[in-house]
Amino acid sequence: MSYDVKELAVKAGKTIKLTFANPDVMSHNILLVQPGMADDGAAKALAVGAQGFDKQWIPESADIIWASKLLDHSKDQVIEFTAPEKAGDYPYVCSLPGHHVVMRGVLKVK
Numbered sequence: 001m002s003y004d005v006k007e008l009a010v011k012a013g014k015t016i017k018l019t020f021a022n023p024d025v026m027s028h029n030i031l032l033v034q035p036g037m038a039d040d041g042a043a044k045a046l047a048v049g050a051q052g053f054d055k056q057w058i059p060e061s062a063d064i065i066w067a068s069k070l071l072d073h074s075k076d077q078v079i080e081f082t083a084p085e086k087a088g089d090y091p092y093v094c095s096l097p098g099h100h101v102v103m104r105g106v107l108k109v110k
């Protein structure tokens, strides 16, 4: 249970195309959040509680820059986004309960 890519580097403001594929038997997602907000995002996701799977474990939060769908085994999603204009380390995390502890990485914006 982890992302095979734990660090990505991109230039600020560039258009990025990212393919997120899930070869695992469990479902996973990926959320890009503001610097330092990985644990907060995961905590907010946990608070979604019983509605978790309906909401794909994506909480409402201004700190979430984008989120993938909840991907089942062997599914993938192409995510196109504009890299943040502000340089920094932007964490990405899986918001399913408990996953964020090990399922996380960093998008380095330079």
Ligand SMILES: [Cu+2]
Pocket: 027, 028, 029, 094, 095, 096, 099, 103
């Ligand atoms: Cu996960």
